[in-house]
Amino acid sequence: MSSDATTTVDVADNLQYVRGKIQSTCEKVNRPVEDVRLVAVSKTKPLELLQQAYDANQRIFGENYAQELVEKAGQMPKDVQWHFIGSLQSNKANALVKSVVPVSAQLTVETVSSLKLANKLNNAMEALEEADCPKDKKLNIFIQINTSGEESKSGIEPSEAVSLCKEISDKCNRLFIQGLMTIGAPGDLGCFDTLIQCRDQVCSDLGLESLEVSMGMSGDFEAAIERGATNVRVGSTVFGARDYSNKN
Ligand SMILES: *Cc1c(COP(=O)(O)O)cnc(C)c1O
Numbered sequence: 001m002s003s004d005a006t007t008t009v010d011v012a013d014n015l016q017y018v019r020g021k022i023q024s025t026c027e028k029v030n031r032p033v034e035d036v037r038l039v040a041v042s043k044t045k046p047l048e049l050l051q052q053a054y055d056a057n058q059r060i061f062g063e064n065y066a067q068e069l070v071e072k073a074g075q076m077p078k079d080v081q082w083h084f085i086g087s088l089q090s091n092k093a094n095a096l097v098k099s100v101v102p103v104s105a106q107l108t109v110e111t112v113s114s115l116k117l118a119n120k121l122n123n124a125m126e127a128l129e130e131a132d133c134p135k136d137k138k139l140n141i142f143i144q145i146n147t148s149g150e151e152s153k154s155g156i157e158p159s160e161a162v163s164l165c166k167e168i169s170d171k172c173n174r175l176f177i178q179g180l181m182t183i184g185a186p187g188d189l190g191c192f193d194t195l196i197q198c199r200d201q202v203c204s205d206l207g208l209e210s211l212e213v214s215m216g217m218s219g220d221f222e223a224a225i226e227r228g229a230t231n232v233r234v235g236s237t238v239f240g241a242r243d244y245s246n247k248n
Pocket of ligand 1: 085216218236237
C-alpha cells in the first residue's frame with residue numbers, strides 16, 4: 001500500500017493546495033504572504049518526491065534525521081535550503097554542518113535547545129574551509145521551546161528562553177538566532193500563543209526588533225499562521241502519509 005501511495009501522490013498539486021491555504025489564511029488575518037515560509041518536510045520520502053517538489057519551485061525542505069539529510073543534500077541541487085527539525089545529538093552536529101553547508105544554499109537548525117549543541121554547531125562553522133563557506137556566513141538556528149510541558153517533548157522551558165538566547169548570541173559568533181520553534185501538543189492551540197509570548201519576551205529583554213516563530217504542521221498550519229507563525233513545517237499534506245516500516 002505504501003509504495004502505491006508514493007507513486008500516486010501528486011506533490012505539485014499538494015504544494016499548490018498548501019500554498020493556496022497559506023495565501024488565503026494570510027489574507028484573512030491581513031498578513032503579507034511573504035511573511036510565511038513553507039518548509040516542505042520530506043523526512044522518510046524518496047528523492048523522486050523531493051525532485052517533484054523542486055520542479056514545482058519548492059526550495060526549502062525539512063528533514064529529521066541527520067544522516068538522511070546529509071545524503072539528500074548531496075544529491076539535490078545546490079540552491080536548496082535545508083531545515084533540520086529533528087533532535088540533534090551534539091556529536092552529530094559537526095558532520096551535519098560539514099556535509100550540508102558546502103553543498104546547499106542554507107542550513108537552518110530549528111531544534112537548538114542547549115548551549116552545548118550551539119557551541120558544537122558554532123565550532124563546526126568555524127572549522128569549515130573558506131572555499132566551502134565564507135567566514136562571514138552564519139548558520140541560522142531556531143531555539144526549540146517546549147510549550148506543552150510534556151516531558152516527552154524536546155525543547156527548553158519558555159522561562160529559559162531569554163537566558164539561552166542571550167548566552168548563544170554572546171558566545172556563538174557564527175550562529176544567527178532566527179527565531180523560536182515549537183511542536184506543541186496536538187490540538188492545543190494555546191501552545192502557539194505561549195510561543196508568541198515567549199518570542200515577545202525574548203525580543204524585549206534582548207532588545208531585538210524581531211524574531212521569527214516556527215510553528216504549525218499539516219494539521220494546524222492555518223491556525224498557526226493566524227496566530228503569527230512565520231515558518232510552517234508541512235510534511236504529509238505535501239508528500240503523503242509517512243511509512244516508517246522500513247525504519248528501525
Ligand atoms: C514530521 C514533522 C513535521 C511535519 O509533520 P506533518 O504532520 O506530516 O506535516 C513538522 N515538524 C516536525 C518537528 C516534524 O518532526
